[in-house]
Amino acid sequence: MVSSVSKKHVAEELTGFVRSALGELEGRPVQVQDADHLLRWVKLTALFALDVNLTGSVDKKMMRQLWDFHKKVPESAFRAVSHVEASTENLGLK
Numbered sequence: 001m002v003s004s005v006s007k008k009h010v011a012e013e014l015t016g017f018v019r020s021a022l023g024e025l026e027g028r029p030v031q032v033q034d035a036d037h038l039l040r041w042v043k044l045t046a047l048f049a050l051d052v053n054l055t056g057s058v059d060k061k062m063m064r065q066l067w068d069f070h071k072k073v074p075e076s077a078f079r080a081v082s083h084v085e086a087s088t089e090n091l092g093l094k
Contacts (some may be wrong), residue, residue, distance in 0.1 A: 011055045015062075018047050022065050041069060 051060050
């Protein structure tokens with residue numbers, strides 16, 4: 001059984017990682033973002049959801065940053081990313 005101290009430490013590390021990665025993500029202009037950059041946003045969103053489930057609390061500032069980033073990126077960019085991912089999986093490149 002994992003002690004509550006180690007759970008707290010893991011949750012703090014995860015929160016810190018998501019926060020720093022989000023800062024790197026926001027540092028790049030929206031016009032320069034490529035598929036890898038957008039996939040990183042999707043992965044950070046999933047890690048944020050995991051963090052919320054582990055800690056039981058929502059960091060509203062981080063949530064707002066993720067949502068603001070989502071609003072800046074055109075929907076067509078996310079569709080292109082999902083298309084690229086699907087085509088590479090079909091070719092066996094992953």
